Amino acid sequence: MVPMKLAEALALRSDAARRAERLRARITASARYQEGETPAEDASALLAEAGEALGELESLIRRINRTNAVTVVREGGTLTDALARRDVLRLRHSVVTSAADAAAGEGQRGYRQLRSELTMVPALSVSELRGQADDLARQLREVDTLIQRTNWEVDLLD
Missing domain, CATH: 1.10.287 (Helix Hairpins)
Known part of the structure; x- marks a missing residue:
């Protein structure tokens, strides 16, 4: 397995954070629906997916922080x-x-000084x-x- 560079992990962290935020918005939009209608998306499945994304985000943050703390520049x-x-x-x-x-x-701007x-x-x-x-x-x-x-x-x- 090829080791991942810190820069790659930073990009993955950013992607995971954006994905979690998009999932949050989708969960919020699907958390309630009108009786007799079908929700646009399964909020429970989205919640589970968000949990996975947040778990991945936490792991990346931990690894990035650990790397930053011991890397001498x-x-x-x-x-x-x-x-x-x-x-x-x-x-x-x-x-x-x-x-x-x-x-x-x-x-x-627009302030005019008179004599x-x-x-x-x-x-x-x-x-x-x-x-x-x-x-x-x-x-x-x-x-x-x-x-x-x-x-x-x-x-x-x-």
Whole structure:
């Protein structure tokens, strides 16, 4: 048996989650029907199928998490550490970009300032924030590339 790569397991996990969600919607649509009518689908069979899909999803999540926790990446630390770093870099980038947009007055479309009104001035340096956002975006790309490369190099653990 050929070992499965982590990236393949991630794709299967995504498919299993989507399949479980589609089954949930079908179960909900078939759970009640009008007396004298035939339901569109057998809700009990769908429920059993959803249970199998969710069991498969749980197994994949466990194996993926186990693999991430023990896989050491090239920059040091585990794949789980790299995933945490990527998540926080995304949040940092979002915060800094939002701060720059707010300081620049973006999002205030239609706001017109008259000479007699008080002038709005930025409390933060927009150019510095944009520079920080660019640096964070670069770091995010580098970490994401590392994660993607590792996903295709590492075999999924049992």
